[in-house]
Amino acid sequence: MKLKVIVAATFVAWAAVAHAQSSVTLYGAIDTGLLYQSTNAPNFQSKLNLGHVYELKDSGILPSYWGLKGTEDIGGGYKVNFRLQGAFTSTNGKFGLGDTPGSATIFNQQATLGVSGPFGSIDAGRQITPMIYAMADTDVRNFRYFGSIFTAWLGLGQAAGWQGTSTNGPFGALYDSNAIVYQSPKFYGVSLALEYAPGGVPGQFQGGTRESAVLRYSNYGLNLSAVYYNGHDTNPFTTTPTGAVITAPSTGLDNNRFYYFGAMYTFHDLSVSTSYSIGKNPANSGQDDFEMISGGLGYQFTPFLKVTSGFYYLKDRNVSSNQSDLYAVGAEYSLSKSTLAYVQVGHVNNRGKMSQTITYGAPVPEGTSSTAAMIGIRHTF
Secondary structure, X not given: OHHHHHHHHHHHHHHHHHHHXXXXXXXXXXXXXXXXXXXXXXXXXXXXXXXXXXXXXXXXXXXXXXXXXXXXXXXXXXXXXXXXXXXXXXXXXXXXXXXXXXXXXOOOOEEEEEEEEOOEEEEEEEEEOHHHHXXXXXXXXXOOOEOOHHHHHHHHHHHOOOOOOOOOOOOOOOEEEEEEEEEOOOEOOEEEEEXXXXXXXOOEOOOOOEEXXXXXXXXXXXXXXXXXXXXXXXXXXXXXXXXXXXXXXXXXXXXXXXXXXXXXXXXXXXXXEEEEEEEEOHHHOOOOEEEEEEEEEEEEOOOOEEEEEEEEEEEEOOOOOOEEEEXXXXXXXXXXXXXXXXXXEEEEEEEXXXXXXXEOOOOOOOOOEEEEEEEEEEEEO
């Protein structure tokens, strides 16, 4: 009898250990709201003002997405990890954009396999770049899709001719394919992330390659970030007025350089942030050379209610008349641990050839001012 008990207990223990060693999780978020915008353009590069728009819109706070992630404990403090994650539009169910114009990709955000342990982690595949986390951590508005460091950074790309038909931008990157990213452990609040993405272009060692380095500090309520990003043959696509896609050949051209320095300090319930960055084309700095300055202020009124505000200024360092100011304020109320209700308002003043947007996916005509307001709900699972 005792032997049976011992054997049964052993099998139960083995089952528990096996279960702890490997796991797979399905997760995601759905974000939908009502948007009003006083002016609207057919695309990011248009001067045409179609007038005001009132629509049901996805991604008021962050994109809707779904994914699978898993980990296996292989012993000695080491784990094998994978993540598959893709964005979708909640209003029509379409998958998010990929690197090629007009191409929807099921896992357009992350598709990685990696190893983690005492040394940190290494992940390979398409993934959110380290610079994005650094920027989000040093902006009171975080990386909101409405009036934040994200929309301001996209404004730099729009000023440089980014058409918004793919995820390939001219300064830095939101996602990089074929990327290898090392993330160090924190040491007294300091961490380092290094990225290298081989281009895989035959006959061109530098063709399509990306490299970046991110240094971050987070301790005692203070977040500091420094970013260096460099890309070759970035955004090689041009879409003609008829919709045809023209792809430029990869030559290893060094045409994507982005620097970012940001800070945010939180004292009790009050948060303050600021940042300065430069985006330019080293191969043709006389054409594309821009700077971005931001400031933010936020307050956590209760455990459930938070109000944040931000100011984002863009300037063409070659043509002084090309400038843009964006102001945004938003309130978020946690209805539960998984559901967030929000309301936000923004105003942008574009001058010259600037076309900074207030919210991603709602273009503002070049050189035009616009006001937008959005109310919505976000649920995570």
